[in-house]
Amino acid sequence: MKKEDLKTAFGQIRPDEAAKKRMLDNILKQRGKEGMYMPFNFRKTIPAMATVVVIVAGLLTYNLSGNHGKNLFRDHRGTDYSDTGREDAVAPIVNQFCLSDRHYILLSDDLREEFGLPSVINENDLGDKIGIIETSPDLSLLGGEVYHYIPAGCEAVVAVKKGNEYQLFRFFVFDSYNNNQDEDSAEYLKLFGIYKADDISKIQFIRHSEQSKQNGYTDIIAEMTDRDEIELFYNYYSVLKNSSNRYFEILFNYNNTGNSGIESDYTVPETDIPDKTGSQTGIRPGTAPDDTTTAEDLPLTGNGDTGGISADTPLSSSAFSGTAAAGSGTVQPLRGYSDDALANPVTIRIYNKNGLYYDSPYYRNIGFISRYEINNDFREFLDGYVK
Structure with missing residues (x-):
């Protein structure tokens, strides 16, 4: 019962005529009993x-x-x-939408500044319309027009018309990733406007040490700027395929000896890569102690519970009904999973020519970049930067 109904119900309580008569008779009877009072129970x-x-x-x-x-x-x-x-x-989920198979969230001012994008969105910076938002838990975004944002130079950051103003949103995750799979590396490169090695401005290798977290700085242990080295990296990286099934299989069977215990016929595709030449220019040795952080890239299992979703949490494709959220993904640890498999990751940060970047964790213990298994040649190449 609602509070207003409860209040109304109490306000309408009145004795009827029979009740009034009984009350009067009881009072008169008590007066007739000298010195006698009803016991107090x-x-x-x-x-x-x-x-x-x-x-x-x-x-x-x-x-x-x-x-x-x-x-x-x-x-x-x-x-x-x-x-x-x-x-x-539960508070409503806002500032998220899905366009095709891509989920976007609102671009923060801090990241906008880091990307070097203008603080004011000029209509002259808008390119072609990409589409219209039809899937979002934020009702205010439904029907919003999505445009290319020229300063970004790619679809990793887009402009959304909301009323009479524009807001910038950034790519967050693919649908496939929420469903325990992933897109091939070429799809990420294309999303960030990288179609060839020349579209990469630089590549950084970042360690996540306790010292860097406590002092609030990015611990860049190496930086790749040499064009020959970047081309080598691009040739290795751009052909990587989704290896999610293999990735979770290794995590499930991994033990503290560094052995996955898996006998498999799977072979990482070899690529026609020229011999590694040139020097490692721009390498900056890190000064922070060895990293002890363990990454958390574990499978998602839908539990249908929307209570734990925050504004920064991506939603799976089944989480949208067109107008509101109806489900979510929750990280659940694997049975038999060992922390050592994903320990001490190094983030590989790839910059496009416009200053936008995206990060891929390199798990050296199992030879994966994100959910892509890499071959020995690529591992040896990366060892020159992340030893």
Whole structure:
């Protein structure tokens, strides 16, 4: 029962004529008994008093909350949720949408500055329309037009028309990744406008040490700027294929000896790569202690629970009903999984010519970049930068 119904019900309680007569008769009888009073039964009175206190306190809280408590249940757009009858309603998910097989989230000011993008969106910087948002848990984004954003030089950052203004959104995840698979590396490169080695401006190798986290700096242990080296990297990296099944298989069977214990006929494709030549220019040795951080790239299992979703959490394809979120993915550890498999990762940060970048974790213990298994030649090449 809603609070307003409860209040109305109490306000309408009135004794009928028969009840009034019984009450009057009882009063007159008591007056006729000199010196006699009805016994005071504490057992019956205390529960009754407690009930009255609870009811009165509830009504006072209801009235003092201001306009029947409606101001307590408004989201950032001013939408009132107090009339739903649920005081424990989960906050709505905002600033996310899905376009085709790509999920986007709002670009933060910090990352915009890091990408070197303007603070003001000029309509002259808008390119062709990519599409219209039809899938989003944020109702205010539905129907919004999505445009190429010229300063980004790719579709990793797009401009969305919301009302009479534009907002920048960045790519977050592919649908396939939420479903425990992934796209081939070429799809990520293409998304960031990288179609050949010349489209890469530089590549950084980043360690995640405790010292860097505590002091708030990026621990770049090496940087690749030599054009011949970048071309070698591109030739290795651009042909990598989705190896998610193999990746999870190795995690499941990995043990502390560094042996996956898997006998498999799987062979990482060899590529026609020229011999490694040239010097490793631009390498900067790290000064932080060895990393002890363990990555958390474990499989997602849909549990249908929307309560744990935050604004920064990607949603699986089944999580959208067109207007609201209906499911989520939750990280669950694998049975038999050992932390050592993903320990001490190095992030490979690939920059396009416009200053945008994306990160791929390199798990040296198992020979994977993200969910791509790499061959020995590529591993030896990377060892020159991440030893």
